[in-house]
Amino acid sequence: MIGDVLGIAKPLVLAPMGFVSGGALAAAVSRAGGLGLIGGGYGDADWIRREFKQAEGAHVGIGFITWSLAQQPELLDLALSHKPRAVMLSFGDPRPFAEKIRRSGAKLICQVQSLAIARQALEAQPDVLVAQGTEAGGHGGERSLFALLPAVRDLAADKPILAAGGIADRRGFEAALALGAAGVLVGTRFSASNEALTAPPAKKRIVEASGDATVRTTVFDVVRNFDWRGITGRALRNRFTDTWHGREHELVADRDAEVAKYRKAVERQDFDTALIFAGEAVDLIDSVLPAAEIVRRIVH
């Protein structure tokens, strides 16, 4: 059923991870039978054009951070001009964008992190819901997938639901189906794929990391100057989080100096300081693989 809705052979969707899910990765997931979503991130028109071009010939979609899209709504028109299979919206009110997406022929996917957010998203009449557990890498909520997913299932009548957060192998896929999902949305596992835009030393850290070593934090948003209004992101712990997590007020006070240092660290790919978003599923990731092989291992 989710296959019919999204036009895919395998019920697996690539999470639209900003700076990670480019056109090459999205196209690889789509060619393997799933649906690749380009990560719209904080909205850079040139980047979006380039990555759709990278994916040319494959049916892909795109995902946006809803509150960021609301600041540059013209990016939705740009995205729709590329005829995406689906548009996914997370973190903000999807209702102002729903009608335009539907009229374009694209499917609307809304990601939710709690029952309260699910109730709001349902008012946008999405084609698909994503129930995202706090296990997930990147920004997310506080509810864990294991209890959130069946509760969203009970709330959303017969709406197809994708499970997100903590899924990196076939066991997670089967558990998601048992809890009422129609398929899965997978991020971190693909961040360590050949096709991901992830820097190679960051892929190496994801492969080596234990799930005990992630933290939900705001410190990278403070130093990158993104206003997530208290929503935290799950990242690999490193020297930067060990220094600043729990001391956010001091980081804000010291921001100018720290921003300069942080940018230099990003340039030289120094991941003792720079951010690697990753979910708790890093435990289950022990090698960098082609995206098609990852799809094959998760969905049978």
Add this chain to the structure above:
Amino acid sequence: MIGDVLGIAKPLVLAPMGFVSGGALAAAVSRAGGLGLIGGGYGDADWIRREFKQAEGAHVGIGFITWSLAQQPELLDLALSHKPRAVMLSFGDPRPFAEKIRRSGAKLICQVQSLAIARQALEAQPDVLVAQGTEAGGHGGERSLFALLPAVRDLAADKPILAAGGIADRRGFEAALALGAAGVLVGTRFSASNEALTAPPAKKRIVEASGDATVRTTVFDVVRNFDWRGITGRALRNRFTDTWHGREHELVADRDAEVAKYRKAVERQDFDTALIFAGEAVDLIDSVLPAAEIVRRIVH
């Protein structure tokens, strides 16, 4: 296999919830084919004797908070004198108690909340591990079950593992098996059973609550004067958590006055102030049921 190890027909174990899992509830779960564990809590010899007596005729076990047991190790002898089927230890180093438990003929069950804790627990050579996700009610860790469980499975070779946290119906049971568990440990769902020692107005709140409405917090331990050293407990949010969560230092400063108020609230069963431990699975609980019916609904 877990059935052979614990001598039970159904792979379901009652979580040893302090002040909730008394002898009547433990016996009801055991008679329904699972294994009931009496909640040893903070250790009250008279209470433990009385609840074993309540359970007479049924094969039950007992669970202890390991750091609390270390302060009153004689309680283990008392418990073993009642020939428990199993002893479960959580939150602390199980190794000093393992040999005595094994020699008594009881099975040793160790609960873990992370891979690091799992590695320590395995050194005690337990018969069964419990992987407890942060979804769980009461004290727990930060890792979510969805990714923790398969990671513990990969770590622990062929040791039987029970999944704990967020499980209240058959979907959770099946998902736990898919993720590599041999069975489940269930708490909150039984807190709203006929046989639980939970106060009736607290059972009503569990039935009515949404999983969005729980919080991991230390405020109840501050006001009850239990030294959990930073380990948080998941409880239903109420006026007390809304007032003090995030303001723990002020609560400590004001402790004497607040302790007196808190104790009065407990006496009059005022759950706007008093604690109700509950996990995120409260979403899936919509009535108070006999324990045997809960067992039947979870395990097929």
